[in-house]
Amino acid sequence: MKIREHYSLKALNTFGLDAKARYFCTLHKLSGVRTLMAWQQEHPDLPLLFLGGGSNMLFVNDYPGLVVQVRLETLEVLGQDTDYHYVRAGAGNNWHEFVRWTIDQGFAGLENLSLIPGTVGAAPMQNIGAYGVELKDHVYEVQALDWRTAEIRDFSVEECRFAYRDSYFKSVEPERWLIVAVVFRLPRQPQWKTDYAGVQEQLDGKVLDARSISDAIIHIRQSKLPDPAEIGNAGSFFKNPLISVAQWESLKAQFPAMPGWPQQQAVKISAGWLIDQCGWKGQREGDAGTHIKHALVLVNHGNASGTELWAFAQRIIASVQDKFGVTLEPEPRVL
Ligand SMILES: Cc1cc2nc3c(=O)[nH]c(=O)nc-3n(C[C@H](O)[C@H](O)[C@H](O)COP(=O)(O)OP(=O)(O)OC[C@H]3O[C@@H](n4cnc5c(N)ncnc54)[C@H](O)[C@@H]3O)c2cc1C
Numbered sequence: 001m002k003i004r005e006h007y008s009l010k011a012l013n014t015f016g017l018d019a020k021a022r023y024f025c026t027l028h029k030l031s032g033v034r035t036l037m038a039w040q041q042e043h044p045d046l047p048l049l050f051l052g053g054g055s056n057m058l059f060v061n062d063y064p065g066l067v068v069q070v071r072l073e074t075l076e077v078l079g080q081d082t083d084y085h086y087v088r089a090g091a092g093n094n095w096h097e098f099v100r101w102t103i104d105q106g107f108a109g110l111e112n113l114s115l116i117p118g119t120v121g122a123a124p125m126q127n128i129g130a131y132g133v134e135l136k137d138h139v140y141e142v143q144a145l146d147w148r149t150a151e152i153r154d155f156s157v158e159e160c161r162f163a164y165r166d167s168y169f170k171s172v173e174p175e176r177w178l179i180v181a182v183v184f185r186l187p188r189q190p191q192w193k194t195d196y197a198g199v200q201e202q203l204d205g206k207v208l209d210a211r212s213i214s215d216a217i218i219h220i221r222q223s224k225l226p227d228p229a230e231i232g233n234a235g236s237f238f239k240n241p242l243i244s245v246a247q248w249e250s251l252k253a254q255f256p257a258m259p260g261w262p263q264q265q266a267v268k269i270s271a272g273w274l275i276d277q278c279g280w281k282g283q284r285e286g287d288a289g290t291h292i293k294h295a296l297v298l299v300n301h302g303n304a305s306g307t308e309l310w311a312f313a314q315r316i317i318a319s320v321q322d323k324f325g326v327t328l329e330p331e332p333r334v335l
Helices: 031-044 095-104 199-203 210-223 246-255 272-277 306-326
Strands: 006-007 018-026 048-051 063-070 074-078 082-091 139-146 152-156 177-185 232-236 260-264 266-269 288-290 297-301
Touching: 006 031, 018 031, 031 063, 031 232, 048 288, 063 177, 082 139, 152 177, 199 210, 266 272, 272 306, 288 306, 297 306
Parallel strands: 018 063, 048 063
Antiparallel strands: 006 018, 074 082, 082 177, 139 152, 139 177, 232 297, 260 266, 288 297
16 A cells, blocks of 8 residues: 655645645555554554545644545445345445435435535544435444454444534544444335425426435535535535524524524524624635635635635634624534
């Protein structure tokens, strides 16, 4: 396995930032893990970073350790029982291509998650979600390799501790577990989720199935979200905050138009709305800015550095804190 030095990550992150990895390699086969572990023992102080498609990362600095690009690309149908089809996808598969492959097999369940950038292996990290569906709704188990022992463990959905944009792998033990594959269970009697804004309209007059819903979602996403190939971004930059019911009631009294969605003993509020109210939508400082249509999407207009983007994000965080007393948290990994 070739380990490169001072390797540019510019083409490997969707902000298009020219950060350098001190060391870099691509993992195509699991057999390469032992080689990497041996190499790491000779460099014990270097940090380790797993990289999928780089669509949920902001590189503020060069990365001082070893970046392992995960390209394990196996794909297989495991079988079925009375309720589900089971498929296993290697971590390195492109997420959207995998979703379309399941549809080609005649399987449903993942159609609402069409066109999310990135890889299968990163999807459990933040329990990706869109248009009323989250990854956890269709996961059977996550297969992950313990970087301390090289043993593979199967994590059940409960063990993954999936939550809103969160998981065990993201919050409890990052970098200990290399996700090698995800096993999905896809319902034989699908329940279509088409009540999200705009989806029904796209489906009018069409046969309702996984492919038509996937096509509708692709159409909506392409018309609304900036394409990283045209303008650098990582999708939503901030998580929707969860606040207490008491704080929600107090804010709602001051700002009656504020949208909110009750959760268990909390209320989820819209980060995009808060940012928009502070006047940040479409703002730009140098090449760092927010998207003209989406206050929530931080964009690189060309040559912004990671430091500039992060400083811009922090000004947004400060002004939302100031006006609403709510602390925004970034959704991507800031490195
Ligand atoms: C235009 C755009 C739209 C988006 N829309 C959505 C959306 O609708 N919903 C949503 O949830 N997200 C969305 N995202 C965010 C992003 O696409 C997802 O978080 C995606 O799952 C990231 O995949 P990736 O392979 O690019 O991960 P990366 O950015 O490479 O990595 C993300 C994290 O996962 C870790 N990681 C990656 N692979 C592995 C592995 N095999 N094992 C262990 N750890 C690993 C990394 O170390 C890092 O911590 C969007 C991003 C963009 C640019």
